[in-house]
Amino acid sequence: RYDIPGNVWYTNLPVGTISTTGNTLTYSGISANLSGEYTAAQTFTAQGMLYSITNGNWGTAGTWSYTAGGASCGCTPNGHPVTISAGTTVTMATNSATAYSVTINGTLNASTTTFHNLGHVDGPGTLVLTATTDGMFVFPGGEYDGFMNNPLSTVEFTGTNNGTLPLKPGNEYKPYQNVIFSGTGIKYMSAENLKIQGNMIIRSVTTLNNTLYNKNLTLL
Numbered sequence: 001r002y003d004i005p006g007n008v009w010y011t012n013l014p015v016g017t018i019s020t021t022g023n024t025l026t027y028s029g030i031s032a033n034l035s036g037e038y039t040a041a042q043t044f045t046a047q048g049m050l051y052s053i054t055n056g057n058w059g060t061a062g063t064w065s066y067t068a069g070g071a072s073c074g075c076t077p078n079g080h081p082v083t084i085s086a087g088t089t090v091t092m093a094t095n096s097a098t099a100y101s102v103t104i105n106g107t108l109n110a111s112t113t114t115f116h117n118l119g120h121v122d123g124p125g126t127l128v129l130t131a132t133t134d135g136m137f138v139f140p141g142g143e144y145d146g147f148m149n150n151p152l153s154t155v156e157f158t159g160t161n162n163g164t165l166p167l168k169p170g171n172e173y174k175p176y177q178n179v180i181f182s183g184t185g186i187k188y189m190s191a192e193n194l195k196i197q198g199n200m201i202i203r204s205v206t207t208l209n210n211t212l213y214n215k216n217l218t219l220l
Contacts, residue, residue: 002037009046047080052088058097084108110140122146126154131163131185151177158183165190181206188212
């Protein structure tokens with residue numbers, strides 16, 4: 001069982017009865033909380049948590065350690081749970097990064113890269129997105145409920161290209177907590193109303209524009 005908030009694999013499941021029929025596994029006779037994610041397989045070694053130990057690229061081995069503040073593990077994320085440590089910035093320089101989960105305590109700069117699968121994303125840190133040459137801001141693939149519900153989390157939209165904000169998150173049903181608009185490119189509001197629970201910063205060189213769809217901005 002993979003405990004999502006704790007990013008830990010457990011093999012000591014609550015006492016019960018497990019039976020299999022074909023490809024169906026049945027787990028019965030238990031009363032404990034079964035929250036999390038499950039797999040049934042031969043014994044395996046789970047991927048360990050990786051911590052960023054310096055400012056660097058996602059795909060650079062020297063960026064990561066198996067312990068917070070420890071020595072480099074000489075490895076890169078490949079389905080691992082990942083923690084972006086406070087005070088560090090990790091930049092994605094290439095497409096198609098994979099992780100089981102990402103806790104952003106520092107800054108994750110996705111730049112203009114795409115086709116990622118980051119699993120469960122949470123934390124109080126900052127996610128930086130840059131408009132692509134096609135004029136779109138693209139969130140890395142993943143499940144962002146934990147991140148978007150953290151009142152300290154921030155999304156920064158930056159870059160010199162003009163770009164349209166995502167439909168969601170950021171709408172009335174999945175609002176941002178805090179947002180920064182930076183860079184000289186125009187940031188166009190999308191076809192849904194924009195909602196921000198906390199603070200909004202628009203840098204002096206930046207324009208936030210709602211002329212494409214004439215949508216509203218709600219600041220709480």
